[in-house]
Amino acid sequence: xxxxxxxxxxxxxxxxxxxxxxxxxxxxxxxxxxxxxxxxxxxxxxxxxxxxxxxxxxxxxxxxxxxxxxxxxxxxxxxxxxxxxxxxxxxxxxxxxxxxxxxxxxxxxxxxxxxxxxxxxxxxxxxxxxxxxxxxxxxxxxxxxxxxxxxxxxxxxxxxxxxxxxxxxxxxxxxxxxxxxxxxxxxxxxxxxxxxxxxxxxxxxxxxxxxxxxxxxxxxxxxxxxxxxxxxxxxxxxxxxxxxxxxxxxxxxxxxxxx
Amino acid sequence: xxxxxxxxxxxxxxxxxxxxxxxxxxxxxxxxxxxxxxxxxxxxxxxxxxxxxxxxxxxxxxxxxxxxxxxxxxxxxxxxxxxxxxxxxxxxxxxxxxxxxxxxxxxxxxxxxxxxxxxxxxxxxxxxxxxxxxxxxxxxxxxxxxxxxxxxxxxxxxxxxxxxxxxxxxxxxxxxxxxxxxxxxxxxxxxxxxxxxxxxxxxxxxxxxxxxxxxxxxxxxxxxxxxxxxxxxxxxxxxxxxxxxxxxxxxxxxxxxxxxxxxxxxxxxxxxxxxxxxxxxxxxxxxxxxxxxxxxxxxxxxxxxxxxxxxxxxxxxxxxxxxxxxxxxxxxxxxxxxxxxxxxxxxxxxxxxxxxxxxxxxxx
Numbered sequence: 218x219x220x221x222x223x224x225x226x227x228x229x230x231x232x233x234x235x236x237x238x239x240x241x242x243x244x245x246x247x248x249x250x251x252x253x254x255x256x257x258x259x260x261x262x263x264x265x266x267x268x269x270x271x272x273x274x275x276x277x278x279x280x281x282x283x284x285x286x287x288x289x290x291x292x293x294x295x296x297x298x299x300x301x302x303x304x305x306x307x308x309x310x311x312x313x314x315x316x317x318x319x320x321x322x323x324x325x326x327x328x329x330x331x332x333x334x335x336x337x338x339x340x341x342x343x344x345x346x347x348x349x350x351x352x353x354x355x356x357x358x359x360x361x362x363x364x365x366x367x368x369x370x371x372x373x374x375x376x377x378x379x380x381x382x383x384x385x386x387x388x389x390x391x392x393x394x395x396x397x398x399x400x401x402x403x404x405x406x407x408x409x410x411x412x413x414x415x416x417x418x419x420x421x422x423x424x425x426x427x428x429x430x431x432x433x434x435x436x437x438x439x440x441x442x443x444x445x446x447x448x449x450x451x452x453x454x455x456x457x458x459x460x461x462x463x464x465x466x467x468x469x470x471x472x473x474x475x476x
Numbered sequence: 477x478x479x480x481x482x483x484x485x486x487x488x489x490x491x492x493x494x495x496x497x498x499x500x501x502x503x504x505x506x507x508x509x510x511x512x513x514x515x516x517x518x519x520x521x522x523x524x525x526x527x528x529x530x531x532x533x534x535x536x537x538x539x540x541x542x543x544x545x546x547x548x549x550x551x552x553x554x555x556x557x558x559x560x561x562x563x564x565x566x567x568x569x570x571x572x573x574x575x576x577x578x579x580x581x582x583x584x585x586x587x588x589x590x591x592x593x594x595x596x597x598x599x600x601x602x603x604x605x606x607x608x609x610x611x612x613x614x615x616x617x618x619x620x621x622x623x624x625x626x627x628x629x630x631x632x633x634x635x636x637x638x639x640x641x642x643x644x645x646x647x648x649x650x651x652x653x654x655x656x657x658x659x660x661x662x663x664x665x666x667x668x669x670x671x672x673x674x675x676x677x678x679x680x681x682x683x684x685x686x687x688x689x690x691x692x693x694x695x696x697x698x699x700x701x702x703x704x705x706x707x708x709x710x711x712x713x714x715x716x717x718x719x720x721x722x723x724x725x726x727x728x729x730x731x732x733x734x735x736x737x738x739x740x741x742x743x744x745x746x747x748x749x750x751x752x753x754x755x756x757x758x759x760x761x762x763x764x765x766x767x768x769x770x771x772x773x774x775x776x777x778x779x780x781x782x783x784x785x786x787x788x789x790x791x792x793x794x795x796x797x798x799x800x801x802x803x804x805x806x807x808x809x810x811x812x813x814x815x816x817x818x819x820x821x822x823x824x825x826x827x828x829x830x831x832x833x834x835x836x837x838x839x840x
Binding site: 269270271291292295296300301303307308309310311312316319320321322323324326328329330332333334336340343344347383384386387 | 678681682685686687688689690692693696697699700701702703704705706707708714718
């Protein structure tokens with residue numbers, strides 16, 4: 218593993234009597250594609266929501282580049298450099314693809330109310346830069362020809378890609394994708410795998426929740442397995458695949474013995 | 477026309493110039509035409525513009541940011557009282573209007589932040605209830621702040637408020653220029669027209685800006701807006717503050733034009749009226765909102781002045797009070813609109829899509 222980028226340290230999250238995350242710790246290295254897998258209800262999305270500030274953990278902390286993430290405020294988490302997509306796509310449905318990505322630039326731009334009202338030279342230059350960057354990102358994820366289409370009218374696969382473009386617009390150091398291939402056909406999955414590979418090659422670390430084992434195994438450098446809110450395994454995909462605890466979690470204890 | 481007009485304000489188009497020049501021409505000679513029918517009509521037009529200003533301010537809060545505000549008239553009240561107290565014999569203060577108007581806007585803005593800061597975690601119905609309460613609180617304050625110190629003069633209100641004045645030029649006195657007689661209301665009309673053009677331009681520019689996009693994003697999906705790094709609390713507060721400032725300016729102009737303010741003008745019905753203008757015209761669309769304000773202020777006045785003489789002429793007496801007809805038509809208009817044009821007369825692009833999507837099968 219390369220130098221660590223994100224450290225999750227003993228994160229606990231309870232919902233009433235249910236412990237969704239029981240002291241989960243993991244470390245994501247810089248430049249990795251890190252997979253998070255586990256059966257339904259294992260706590261993957263809960264962990265995502267903690268990482269991105271939507272849930273406040275009951276205990277533990279998360280450090281990005283050795284600085285604690287401000288977990289109570291989602292917008293500051295994004296500012297610190299963790300951007301995400303959602304399992305059930307959450308685009309700004311009635312805005313165009315371009316506008317969606319332009320909103321993603323909000324964080325890294327500054328124009329305020331007075332700049333907008335007076336339309337100063339600085340504001341106009343910034344608006345131009347925002348639009349250019351948004352176009353470039355749409356091109357990057359391959360949705361550029363739909364830039365003026367309303368987000369809700371895009372195909373499912375394109376919506377997923379658009380959400381990635383919007384997240385990339387915030388200039389993240391860690392891009393967290395929650396089941397990006399869900400609902401995609403094999404061709405789309407392949408293309409998505411290539412896109413994720415390219416994002417990593419261009420210097421952004423990727424955290425991936427995914428059910429498609431083939432995609433995870435082919436793409437990820439390392440994988441962590443969650444089960445009932447506990448991290449039961451971590452390592453290279455091949456090792457994890459053979460781990461008895463993992464087999465037990467997915468297929469039951471007997472299957473693990475048989476293996 | 478709406479689209480063409482907004483296109484004009486956004487970039488330098490060539491075609492809409494003709495339409496705009498025509499519109500400008502009509503607006504410039506309008507008060508003289510109306511004055512032929514009586515100065516009342518100029519006053520009604522002025523009131524229409526005033527309400528359009530208010531509706532445009534509320535449009536920022538409700539239309540752009542999607543925050544339901546039922547107490548918006550409170551900011552109008554703050555602006556009006558700020559002007560009334562600083563330019564009347566009540567305290568013996570007579571500050572010039574160009575000092576008070578910005579102050580009134582700032583005060584209203586502060587009131588907006590005061591209301592917004594503790595309530596912005598609320599959404600939808602809950603926010604509506606709190607803002608409704610806030611509006612009432614402000615009105616009741618105005619009503620009762622005559623003791624122990626007489627600040628607002630209670631229900632009697634503040635009278636003898638100074639008109640706008642620049643040097644010796646007063647907006648209240650009639651004047652003859654180039655053979656045309658400019659009455660007080662006509663002078664105010666031109667002032668209001670200028671202010672409205674500025675407010676419309678500001679609205680359009682805000683909509684098409686970084687902040688405007690953030691407002692729209694919050695309206696669409698607040699959680700997703702947070703997840704792309706928008707500080708939703710501050711951005712929503714900004715919407716409240718901006719909307720309130722416009723309300724404050726409109727309030728100051730109202731006080732100066734009427735020469736009198738009392739708590740009566742700032743009740744819940746007024747808040748709802750302004751909201752109805754925004755909704756009827758088309759939430760989020762500047763031109764729709766202006767049209768909504770025009771319809772809901774001008775048409776009722778028109779009825780008020782025609783219904784009575786008509787009944788007297790035909791039936792010999794007044795059977796139905798004009799006020800009753802006004803409310804009846806007002807209700808009917810809203811019901812019909814909800815049935816046939818639920819997004820408003822001139823909805824904004826995004827609203828149109830929203831409502832279209834509600835009917836279509838394409839929701840993902």
